[in-house]
Amino acid sequence: MNTRFPRPLLVLTIALLTVGGSAFGQETQPPAEKPHNPTKQVATYSLGDQMLSLNLGLFVPLFFYGGSAGVTGTNLSLGGTGSIMWSSFLDNNWALGFDIGGAFAFSPNARALFLVSITPRISYVFHNYPFDIPIFLEAGIDFARLQESFKTDPVIKPGASFLWNYNNNWAFGLNAVYWWIPQVYTGAVVNSTETRYGNFLDITLSALYHF
Amino acid sequence: MKLRTAAALSILVLAGIIGTSCTQGTLGIFASLQRETKILDRGLENGLTPTGMAVSGNGTTGYYYLDAVSAYVRPRNPASGVTWARIAPPANGMLVQDHGIQVLDTQTKVLATYYTGTGSSLSSAVYYRTADSSTDAGSWMSTGLASNGSTILSIGPLFYIPGDPIATAVYACVQTAAYNYVLYYSTNGTSFAPLAATTDSSTPYIDATTNGTYDYFITASQVLTLTGLATASSATPTDAAPGTGNAYTNLGGIWGDAGGTFSGTGDLYMTANNSILRSTDGGSHWSVVVASHAAPSGGANLIFNKIAETEAGSYKALLIGSTTSGYWVLTPGASDVTVADPSSNYQASDLRTSAITMLFVDLSAGDNATPPVSPTGTDLVFAGGNAVGLWESYYTGNIPTFVQD
Numbered sequence: 001m002n003t004r005f006p007r008p009l010l011v012l013t014i015a016l017l018t019v020g021g022s023a024f025g026q027e028t029q030p031p032a033e034k035p036h037n038p039t040k041q042v043a044t045y046s047l048g049d050q051m052l053s054l055n056l057g058l059f060v061p062l063f064f065y066g067g068s069a070g071v072t073g074t075n076l077s078l079g080g081t082g083s084i085m086w087s088s089f090l091d092n093n094w095a096l097g098f099d100i101g102g103a104f105a106f107s108p109n110a111r112a113l114f115l116v117s118i119t120p121r122i123s124y125v126f127h128n129y130p131f132d133i134p135i136f137l138e139a140g141i142d143f144a145r146l147q148e149s150f151k152t153d154p155v156i157k158p159g160a161s162f163l164w165n166y167n168n169n170w171a172f173g174l175n176a177v178y179w180w181i182p183q184v185y186t187g188a189v190v191n192s193t194e195t196r197y198g199n200f201l202d203i204t205l206s207a208l209y210h211f
Numbered sequence: 212m213k214l215r216t217a218a219a220l221s222i223l224v225l226a227g228i229i230g231t232s233c234t235q236g237t238l239g240i241f242a243s244l245q246r247e248t249k250i251l252d253r254g255l256e257n258g259l260t261p262t263g264m265a266v267s268g269n270g271t272t273g274y275y276y277l278d279a280v281s282a283y284v285r286p287r288n289p290a291s292g293v294t295w296a297r298i299a300p301p302a303n304g305m306l307v308q309d310h311g312i313q314v315l316d317t318q319t320k321v322l323a324t325y326y327t328g329t330g331s332s333l334s335s336a337v338y339y340r341t342a343d344s345s346t347d348a349g350s351w352m353s354t355g356l357a358s359n360g361s362t363i364l365s366i367g368p369l370f371y372i373p374g375d376p377i378a379t380a381v382y383a384c385v386q387t388a389a390y391n392y393v394l395y396y397s398t399n400g401t402s403f404a405p406l407a408a409t410t411d412s413s414t415p416y417i418d419a420t421t422n423g424t425y426d427y428f429i430t431a432s433q434v435l436t437l438t439g440l441a442t443a444s445s446a447t448p449t450d451a452a453p454g455t456g457n458a459y460t461n462l463g464g465i466w467g468d469a470g471g472t473f474s475g476t477g478d479l480y481m482t483a484n485n486s487i488l489r490s491t492d493g494g495s496h497w498s499v500v501v502a503s504h505a506a507p508s509g510g511a512n513l514i515f516n517k518i519a520e521t522e523a524g525s526y527k528a529l530l531i532g533s534t535t536s537g538y539w540v541l542t543p544g545a546s547d548v549t550v551a552d553p554s555s556n557y558q559a560s561d562l563r564t565s566a567i568t569m570l571f572v573d574l575s576a577g578d579n580a581t582p583p584v585s586p587t588g589t590d591l592v593f594a595g596g597n598a599v600g601l602w603e604s605y606y607t608g609n610i611p612t613f614v615q616d
Contacts, residue, residue: 064245075247108249109559113240146243147564148508149236183241185234194239 044127045089050211051097053085055175057204059103066196074198076113079105081202087123095123099138099157103179103202107146115200117142117155117179132163132171142181156180163208171208176201237507237550238558247559248612255283255295255616257561261595263306264571265314265371267321267342274344275573275593277601278311282323284344287573295601295616301338301351302327309417309568310368313381314342320400322354322381324366334358335366337383339400356395356403362387370419370428374469377426377437382406384416392416394428396440408443410435417462418517422477423469427494429462429481434494448488448497460484463516466529472522473529474543480529482515487531487541487548504548506536513539513548519570523590523606530592532567538594555604557613565596 059079065071080103087097103115119140126133135158142155159177166172179200185192263278266287273287282298304325306312312323321342326335336357340350358365367384380396383403387393394410395403414430421427426437435445463482468474479490480500487501503512517532529541531548537557539548557563571593590606604611 064241067242067245069245072245074241075244107244107247107559109247109556111244111247111559113244144240146236146240149238149240149243150233151235151240152233181241183239185239189234190237190239194242196239196241196245198241 044129045092045095045125045210047090049089051085051087051089051095051208052211053206053208054082055085055101055204055206056080056082057175057202059105060201060203061105062199062201064196064198067193074105074200075108076105077107079103079113081204083202083204085121087121092127093125095125095134097121097123099140101157101202103200111146114145115142115179115181117157119155119157130165132165132173133161134163135160138177142179144181144183151183153181153183161206163206169210171206171210173206173208175204175206177204235507235509238553243558246554246556248556250556250560250613250615252615253293253295255601257600257615258598259595259600260308260598261569261593261601262309263311263313263368263569264593265312265321266573267314267316267319270575274342276312276314276321276342278306278308278323278569279595279601280305280308282306282312284346286344293616296344296346298346299348300325301348301353302336304335307335307367307369310370313369313371315371315379315381315397315400316342317379318398318400322369322397322400323351324369324383326365333365337366337369337403352401354397354402356383356385356397364388367392367415368417370416372419372421372426374423375421375426376424377421378440382419382428386415390414392430394435394437406437406443407441408437408439410437410443410445412445418464420465420467420479421469422467422479422493424477425493427465427467427479429465431462432460434462434465434481436494446494448483448494461514463514464518464532466518466520468520473520473527480518480541482518482531484514485512487515500545501541501547504539506533507550508536515539517567517570519572519592521572521590521592521606522574526606530570530572530594532570532594534566535564537563537565537596538567538570552604552611552613555611555613557602557604557611560602560613560615561599562594562596562602562613565599567594568597569593569595 059081061074061076063071064074083099083101085099087095089095099119099121101117105113119138121136121138123134123136138157142153144151157177157179161173161175163171163173181198183196185194259279261279265276267273270288274284277283283295285295286292304327307324314321319342320339322339324337328334337354338351339354364386370382380398383395385393385395390413392412392415394406397403412430416428419428428435433445433447437443461484465481468478481488485503488497489500490497506513514534515531519530530538532538538551540551541548573591593603595601601616604613
């Protein structure tokens with residue numbers, strides 16, 4: 001596959017690989033076969049390599065935007081979140097996959113807000129053995145429920161992870177993902193003045209499996 | 212293959228975003244959360260089911276009385292306290308559910324129907340006491356109206372109609388035989404007598420009002436028009452059938468616009484299953500104002516029950532209770548109910564998803580309140596729900612703030 005890297009990312013990747021020495025993975029080269037040219041990129045992953053991760057952590061409601069009040073607090077408590085992510089590498093750095101995540105938080109009167117998102121995901125992974133640093137963007141659909149109210153909305157979730165490779169298969173680390181949910185009402189069922197843009201942050205611990 | 216799968220799933224989700232617009236509910240989810248504030252709880256047991264209220268005196272000396280199996284009392288002036296105190300029953304009994312307590316203000320009397328026993332040994336009686344804040348059992352006195360196993364089998368709701376043009380009285384629904392109920396009345400607050408008018412009904416009376424000219428009592432299927440203490444007529448409304456399958460078999464509440472504050476002097480409003488009806492000719496004919504309204508959770512239509520009116524400043528509305536989803540608002544001239552108090556924390560209350568068991572409005576509460584709780588002229592709306600306690604809110608015409616008693 002002929003993949004084009006953005007030049008800055010390519011430079012950064014090469015630099016990280018240079019500092020970190022050899023990368024690891026299914027196609028890690030034996031030490032004896034390490035390239036002598038330190039500027040040469042080492043292919044840690046290749047097309048078809050996959051990863052599956054389980055993520056659990058905190059859900060931080062940040063603010064709502066919209067309506068006559070402009071930017072306001074969410075009135076929500078600190079919540080919980082969890083997700084399962086699957087991705088397949090296109091090459092050493094780029095991966096395409098899916099994330100299914102859920103989150104909850106409570107209102108001042110203990111009403112529970114539930115959010116479930118299903119998002120395709122594209123990632124760019126920086127390698128610096130024994131660390132991987134994926135940055136990613138997810139965009140998909142979100143299901144929001146509050147008591148009997150229910151709404152499907154788009155969701156955009158940019159984020160980044162910091163992963164430590166325990167061995168060839170397992171990696172553990174930390175994720176930070178921003179949730180932007182434009183909850184737009186057209187007036188057909190609910191008045192359009194009820195439109196709000198939700199902003200949340202999830203911070204999770206991650207266990208990731210390469211296969 | 213995996214990439215094709217990923218791409219296909221991506222397209223599927225994106226198509227879902229574009230093609231799916233599923234909205235359920237009446238308010239924005241994020242917007243509702245944004246407006247929410249912590250509901251103040253004043254300490255009355257939250258699992259109570261309030262089924263009736265009454266008020267005595269004026270803003271300085273008066274009291275509220277609550278029927279929630281037991282009787283409760285608290286000052287009408289919030290500056291004197293907002294804590295309810297339980298009134299001990301006269302004979303270890305329980306208040307009649309629904310309109311179990313009333314006040315005859317001209318006589319400074321509280322009247323209450325208590326029953327004791329169970330099943331075939333059930334007995335009931337109406338008691339009275341001075342309308343004050345005392346809570347002892349010994350202050351209850353017998354009105355003499357009590358079940359006797361023969362001519363009076365049981366006694367049910369009590370009715371007091373503010374501005375009653377027929378008589379300043381408390382009325383009692385009395386069962387005189389199987390499937391036969393009549394009305395008694397008391398003008399002195401200490402004894403009852405049967406109405407001279409024929410008031411026989413096969414089912415109990417459940418609500419009463421006036422349109423300024425006559426009194427109206429309803430059962431589940433009939434409207435009794437009381438034109439005098441000795442004259443009455445009863446009829447089953449037959450016109451303006453409120454929709455297929457919604458025959459007049461489930462009347463819930465009635466309210467009369469005696470002062471013309473809502474739509475027109477003398478208009479009557481009545482709930483009938485899924486519908487809200489209006490009569491502009493004293494109950495001779497009824498028309499449909501609201502044919503039906505879907506429940507917010509989807510599925511069946513709302514079944515309406517209680518009616519009360521609030522007229523805080525320029526804001527006038529009928530509050531319409533439902534059997535599943537709190538109360539709703541009908542504004543003058545509207546042909547459908549709307550969400551109640553969308554900007555208040557009523558939306559976060561248990562009441563909103565409960566069966567409404569009581570609606571009571573103190574139209575002069577604003578005169579009693581101590582600023583800044585409420586400016587003069589505001590109403591104090593009390594609402595009770597099934598096992599969710601008593602709630603109250605000052606209506607100022609803006610955003611009401613709900614408090615759980």
